[in-house]
Every structure is written in structure tokens, then in C-alpha cells.
Amino acid sequence: MIAIYPGSFDPITLGHLDLIKRSSILFEKVIVAVLTNPNKKPLFSIEKRVSQIKQCTESLVNIEVDSFTGLTVEYAKQKNAGVLLRGLRVMSDFEQELQMAHINKTLENSIETVFLATNTELSFISSSVVKEIVRFNGVIDHLVPPNIAKDIYLAIKNQE
């Protein structure tokens, strides 16, 4: 079974990476699919995010990284994927994720959403929090892979 792991990944965090590694054991192939959430203004371009995720996942043979526009279920159909994968960190994620899963099911009944619980030790991490810490001159080396930390420090410095 092929799974799509869709998200903004602006940028990828250790929480995302943990989920990718665990999902690579469960599925034949996992496609990490980057798209812009219209409700969020991104720090990194889609191309940069794809290249960041590729760097972080190069040791995993059954992980592909791609980008797309439009509906996630349409992209999943194109890729012959049967599963949309999403991580659940805390209860407050659940409401929005459940709504998204229901909507996607009404759009394409043959595609199932599978939730994986985020690793407890990483469940507090979000891309937004990581960017906020750097904006206030904090350290994020324990929250994202080293190459991503460098990118964020640089991108936020260049915004100032």
C-alpha cells in the first residue's frame, strides 16, 4: 500500500521525521507531499521544503518527496495511494484532523486517512513554534535536524 503524508512542512521538524521513519516500516512506499496551506504564509518556498525533506530522508529507501497543488485526494489518486497519513500530537489536533479526514472521505471514498500518534517526547513540536523561537533569538537545535536549524536561523535573519 502506498501512503501519502501531506503537509506544509514549513519546515520539517523532528516530529515529522519521526513519523516518516515509523511510517516507512508500515507502508510499501510513503510519499511526503508538500503543499501550501492557504491559511499560512510560508517561510520557505515549496522547492526549498522539498529539498530539505529529501536531505533529511535520504537514508530511507521507500520514502519519496514531492509537491503538489489542489486537492490531496486527487493527488493521492494520481499516485495510486490508498492512505493519507497524518500525525496526531495532542487532543486539540484531533478536531481539525477528524474534520479533514471526513471531508476527504466524502471527496474520495476509496482513500482512508490513517493517524499515527506522534512520539510523546516530540509531541510539543510544531513548525510554527520553531519559527517563533528563532524570531525571539532562541535555540531550536533540539527540535529540528541540524541542516534545517541552519536554514531557519538564516531565513529569519534575512527577514529582519
Ligand code: PNS
Ligand atoms: O501541515 P498542515 O498545514 O497541517 O497540512 C494541512 C494540509 C495541507 C494537509 C491540508 O490543508 C490539505 O490537505 N490541503 C489541500 C487541499 C485539500 O485537499 N482540502 C480538502 C481537505 S481539508
